[in-house]
Amino acid sequence: MNPFIYIIVLMTLILSTTIVTTSSHWLFAWIGLEMNTMAIIPIMMKNPSPRATEASTKYFLTQTTASALLMLAIIINLMYSGQWTIMKVLNPTASTLMTTALAIKLGLSPFHFWVPEVTQGIPLSAGLILLTWQKLAPISILYQISPSVNLHLMLTMSMLSILIGGWAGLNQTQLRKIMAYSSITHMGWMTTILPYNPTLTLLNLMIYIMMTFAMFMLLILNSTTTTLSLTQTWNMMPTITILIMLMLLSMGGLPPLTGFMPKWMIIQELTKNDILTLPTLMTLTALLNLYFYMRLAYSTTLTLFPSINNMKMKWQFYPTKRMTLLPTAIVLSTMLLPITPMLSILM
């Protein structure tokens, strides 16, 4: 893509999310969401191919459906409250429709079907933006309407997302699909705590973005999209192979890595609210995610994966890709647990 055009598209993407997060008027928030959808389409189609076209089409259709639903909810809210300000939505119909629309945008179950299909069809860099930056806008709106979110609906969708994200990700060999199902699960964790403590949702979101960013950067560095190609990185970049393992374990929520922090805080908050069954189920279903992360770590780092003799070694070329923020992201994604008390105060 022409660099000038690419910069304009990226700026539009950043501007759209800024408009959504800073807006207090429903219409402008909706406009920001629409700009967001439009701006990422050229990024997805950076390397045109029939698969990328299909992924972009699916993404566009789901997002515009969600936007239409959101607009309906906004108008119902306007009809009942008489104002456009983003605040607690008193009308239950409007609140339910808004929750549903934002769930479609986030890829929460049962509206999650587009996430792995779209993530699989686009390049790794576009997938990185899709699974990190594109979550900011809908979460910011959810944060603002969190007091009026339909509790049962939200908890049902969250629990389903955690379950389906873990179950469906079990047999994947494509890394982008694994990251997509990981995203669905993390969205489930984030939205579970939203009605009780929205601050923890934001904490979880920040840590999730850091971890996903680091993971995608590692995959881009290795240019790997399948599990089999990841098993051959051990002799090319041994340090990166170890970092992949640490990242996977952090995403699985294992202490003493950063990924444990949001899960711990969420379970603690739910327990403080006298809810015991839900965090138990969430923790148990999170084991499914941990299983396939561990399996990836096992085949990549912990063992020498079997292969035929003349495929054992690859040439160690000097890396040419510039990974500016990678060391920072990896440190933040793995070593933040000791400063948990400070982070909670800051949020």
Next chain:
Amino acid sequence: MALVHKLLNGTYILRKCPKPSVASCPFLGTRFADYCSSSLEKPVAAPGKASSQRKTEGNLEGHHQREVALDITSPEDKPEVSFDKAIKEEIKDHFRRLKDDIVNHWIGPEGRPLHEVLMEQAKVVWQFRGKEDLDKWIVTSDKTIGGRSEVFLKMGRSNQSALLYGTLSSEAPQDGESGRSGYCAMISKIPRGPFERKRFYDWSQFNTLYLRVRGDGRPWMVNIREDTDIIQRKDQMYSYFMFTRGGPYWQEVKIPFSKFFFSNQGRIRDAQYQLLLDKISSIGFTLADKVDGPFFLEIDFIGVFTDPAHTEEFAYENSPELNPRLFK
């Protein structure tokens, strides 16, 4: 659609069957209920006792208005059809497949452990050892547009191969709009899961297609289609040529997936894209060499494997002159 297919092609045959009525066919609707109750009314016989043929002849003489069974069956066996039972069996079959799907998901991808799937270097995807293997394929020719070509598929000798044979005719149909004609094709059916859910093949660990065939010297085209959800992509496919040698010996054809070129609506496109192997829907063989006459192609099996010596990712490159859009 699946139920209609079952109704028309796979009826459940019983020895004793109550006369189907509208009340007993809740899922069928008025049209099928009429079909149940009227056209298949046959004289109900006690199983294995009276000779149905004699009885039918007696009925013919005595009762001209009564419907007579036209299908030839064994005198001992009086098949009765029950659509109700067929539908119930179909639904049970789908739930059984759903249960197997869930259990297989727990075991690993494709129902096998993950390490087994990842370490696989070669895989036979289609082989022809029985009639049920032929059911996974569809044969088609230009007869669908009014042409004169004919194509058939049957099991080869000793049920060890499939024989695709027929006659190619490039005579254009006289419909006023078709200028050219003459093709025959054999296409694999799209794999289906429970409730006719579309499935796909994941060949991302392999890089070469392996075919064991025996032809008559004609050039065939191997077409691969990707799984897609949008209708605009139904005419897109990736193709390569397979030149058969003819003669009595089997031929092993290896085609790397990097060699497949992209075409849309039957035309090779200037913008070429790599065949992505993670969502393959079907494979097909087409003969359209404009040579009229009989042809045959015997196929033993079709498989995929990893050729470590083949490192090419894509054999074609796009040109900035032909496709400036791709280089913007």
